[in-house]
Amino acid sequence: MHISPPPPPPLLLPLEETTLINHHHQNNSTHNLTHELLIASLAIQRASLLTKRVLQTLTSNNNPSPSPTTCPSTPVTGHPFFPSTTTCLNPTYDPSSRRLSIAKPDASPVTIADFASQALLISTIHHHFPSDTFIGEEDSSSLRHNPDLCSQVFDLVSTTYLSDPAAEALLGPRPGSIPEMLGLIDLGCGRGTRGKRCWSMDPIDGTSAFLKGEQYAVSLALLDGEGRELMGLLGCPNLGIGVVVGGGRIEEGEVDREGWGVMLSAVRGEGCALVRSMGKAGLNKVVKRINRRKGKQREIRTEELHFVDSRVSCATDSGMVEQLARRAGAGRTGERTEIYSSHMRYAAMVLGGREFAQVRFPKRPKGEAAPWCVWDHAGSQLIYTESGAGKVTDLEGRPIDFGTGRKLTNNWGLITADESVHGKILELAGEVLKEAER
Structure with missing residues (x-):
């Protein structure tokens, strides 16, 4: 018998956001999505953190950043995923001399980060919302035929944590074995049938750009039984917060190598998009609310x-x-x-x-x-x-x-x-x- 998980600690989602979402959904007699937003936001942050771990192997001193027009084709060698000061990660894991990517049948690349990111996203969402279905980009077939690659993915899944214990605990248990991990990845092979809520995800959108150290995203969307978007979240690990605050333009090659990126999110009917910086712990406060409907709007020529x-x-x-x-x-x-x-x-x-x-x-x-x-x-x-x-x-x-x-x-x-x-x-x-x- 499934036992529903306990309600989330209220302070993990900033109070102003909880109040705003509750107010809207009480007035419109629809499902309160506060819990979904909290869980999905933390899941996106942890998955984004995982991708940065892998990305650091491409930008270490021993492995300079690939040129904007060249994708690495040789195994990446080098250093641990995170600096030694990060205590929440396995200090013994070293990807030295191991492949980071393979080619799909359509020749597009898929990395260990794609597989591991999808495993962690589905693990968390399935734990909290076991009746929901999934549509994900990846499946486990390549891993089942490549034990070394499969082992690397499981290592990543097993050793990527948020440093805030309360936030990490709320995400729920991660897969405890390789077969369990492969099964979670394959939950993303769903057809997205109408009539049930469905979570759509792209564990790394823009894998080719990711391998070049350029802009990429980790995406998650909640769809209702009619296929309408209820919620959208976007982790942008290489996007600097200065671009958001300063109103600058996103450029492919202008990336944030020191920080952990930016998260954008929205809930259907709220009338704004929320932007926050990402980190290694719990959720940071919203730094910007985007609502271009405010005031009188002129026509765009x-x-x-x-x-x-x-x-x-x-x-x-x-x-x-x-x-x-x-x-x-x-x-x-x-x-x-x-x-x-x-x-x-x-x-x-x-x-x-x-x-x-x-x-x-x-x-x-x-x-x-x-x-x-x-x-x-x-x-x-x-x-x-x-x-x-x-x-x-x-x-x-x-x-x-x-x-x-x-x-x-x-x-x-x-x-x-x-x-x-x-x-x-x-x-x-x-x-x-x-x-x-x-």
């Missing part, structure tokens, strides 16, 4: 648009984005923000301003298999819309449907833009598509 894109993406056509930008009169291509990670592009738009927009033209024609997965977008779209930054639809003006399983089969393409200019971008996108058909 198409010539003001600042496009967020990724030329290196194999799934979308950046040439069409350039055509749209020219039709919009939106300046030169060099003025765009280039970020590989899908979730970090959403973060760039949330933090950048109302003129920041994203248009994604799939390289595959309509009718073929959807090029995008739920975990590449769920959660971050909610953070974007709740912050008041804009509206999200596909290239036909339809809202994104996260209730279709693992793939976004009911949608084709993407437009993310301020509501005042979204309709015009949709019109211009149609013109670009018609031109391509000629």
Whole structure:
């Protein structure tokens, strides 16, 4: 018989946030998501901490940071994951001369951090919400055929802790054996069926950028039984808090190597996005609330648009984005923000301003298999819309449907833009598509 876990200690989530969430959900007669937000926030922080452990092996003195255009192809050798002053970690674990990544069947990389991050995320969420289902990017098949890699992942899962004992205890037990860990990872192979709550996660979004020491994210989203986003959380381990506080732009190669990154989160209906710095202990206080709906908002002109894109993406056509930008009169291509990670592009738009927009033209024609997965977008779209930054639809003006399983089969393409200019971008996108058909 399952025994429900005890209620969370109230002070782990700052009182102002608890009050705000309770007030909203009492007024709207919906489920109180305070507990979910607390658990998910701590889980994202610990998983982000784990990824930084691995990343430090790539940026140690013995292993200089890879160049922006080169991904490491040889085993990483070097030093312990954390400095010796960190007492909550296993000081004997040394990844010397062991591989950090392998290639998936589609040739994209997956690292030990991807597997370990998903194991820890699911372990915590499943402990607290055993009736919920999961959609995750990874499965354990590669680990089951690679004992050495599997051992490395289990070492990471077993030795990554938050230094605050109360916060760590609240996360619940971690897997006690390799078979248990593999089983937890495979819970993420769910189909996301309608009718039950589902947690969508990308344990490392932008693994290629991660291996280069650039911007990447750890994402987690809670979906209701209809596929609607209830909650979104985004750990940005390489994003410096100075970019958030100073109102700067997110840049691929400008990373925070000393700190632990930034977390963005939002709850459906709250009307704002919360931003806090991450650390090694419990949750830090919110440093910024983003609500771009405040005050009278002027319309954004198409010539003001600042496009967020990724030329290196194999799934979308950046040439069409350039055509749209020219039709919009939106300046030169060099003025765009280039970020590989899908979730970090959403973060760039949330933090950048109302003129920041994203248009994604799939390289595959309509009718073929959807090029995008739920975990590449769920959660971050909610953070974007709740912050008041804009509206999200596909290239036909339809809202994104996260209730279709693992793939976004009911949608084709993407437009993310301020509501005042979204309709015009949709019109211009149609013109670009018609031109391509000629």
